[in-house]
Amino acid sequence: MGINRAALIVGASRGLGLALAQEFLQRGWNVVGTVRQGKPGKLHDLAKSCPGRLEIEYLDITSPEQIEDCKERLRGRTFDLLFVNAGVTNPRYETIGEVSTDAFVRVMVTNALSTMRVVEQLADNVRPKGTIGVMSSGQGSVANNETGEFEVYRASKAALNMLMRSFAARRANDRTLLLIAPGWVQTDMGGPEAKFTIEEVVPRIVDTIIAQEGKKGLHYLDRFGKPIRW
Template sequence: MSDSNRTIGVGRTALFVGASRGLGLGLVQQHLARGWKVIATVRKPSDALHALSAEAGDSLVIETLDMNEPAQLEALADRLGSTRLDLLFVNAGVAHDPSQTIGSVSDEQFFHILRTNTLSPMRVVERLEGLVPSPGTIAVMSSSLGSVAMNETGGYETYRASKAALDTLLRSVAARRKDSRRTFLAVDPGWVRTDMGGPGANLDVETSTSGVTGMLEARRGTPGVFFVTYANKELPW
């Protein structure tokens, strides 16, 4: 990594929600390497993140958050106080059996996926967006599977629905903030070899998160709401 990349984020602070492993951990690594101060949340202790903390020192702060627990979100907001965030990125989410149709999914499974992939991430955005002044960035981890226009093959029905709903709600928040100079992003990281993406995916974590980090930098200061890939290509909603 060039010296300019190492210093590009100096003085900036990012909060990544869901950073214990996979894409979240990769995004933390990418931003630390570029000179950012990072606040990273986990539901339970992460050996990988704590090892990174030992190297990063004061540049990395680890917080505990189960975003499905409103009391924990309120506690995190209290701890953050008036912290200024240049980037708020909600990465946390869950996968779903791709073969299970909407007619076969149980109520419990459906509500859990919609809560974890849609409701809770947007509650984080609503609760913490005040810490992101213009021209900061607010991003959620979406998927190309959340594109209604691109759904021509079916499959992943509940997961698709959860991400499509996430994207719609992000657009609603952005619409309510139409006079804001913030950048709102629904991010497709690509198909990545993580616990969620599986071993057959065509991207490794470093390629995806390096791309996402570059895209975030390229979009910084561009007001509006966008559905974009890790390669900074816009997707149809």
């Protein structure tokens, strides 16, 4: 059970992030979930059903200033888990020769640079022997890329994986570091043709996160906890 345990989930307004927040709450954890500024949404509705156990922070991870502000607001707070879920994609069949510079920058900045900025800034809010995880993708595997497609998205997740590996080498400590590949999921980003539902995937992700507790170092895993080739 998650009695007195706390998770900070960055990018929890919808899709996998929202479902992760809900799953951890159901398992007895306390949760801080982040959303971008805007009108109240599903995370706010969830907070109403879990009074005192779900807090909402406002954060656009592409804004370094907002990351700094969030860090300041959370100063002194300690979490068992920091998980960064936010991300974007580009059209499936758009090649590197076709993508616009603006679209390329948007995907790379959001999925790799901004995600790692959050990890760098909020890592010290994770307790010793706690867990820091990010939502990667099996498409970030260089070794497993045998079909192409989603070229820029793949590149952004491969970059994220490499940056997390550098973080692990530079910040050697006793925390568990996770790159989680959820599979192709029916979300706004994954689309209706995706193979798996959120309900199928998220409990397995949470099982894997919890099972990896105390296993220090960086692990690139699918939702079942199976290692993925780099």
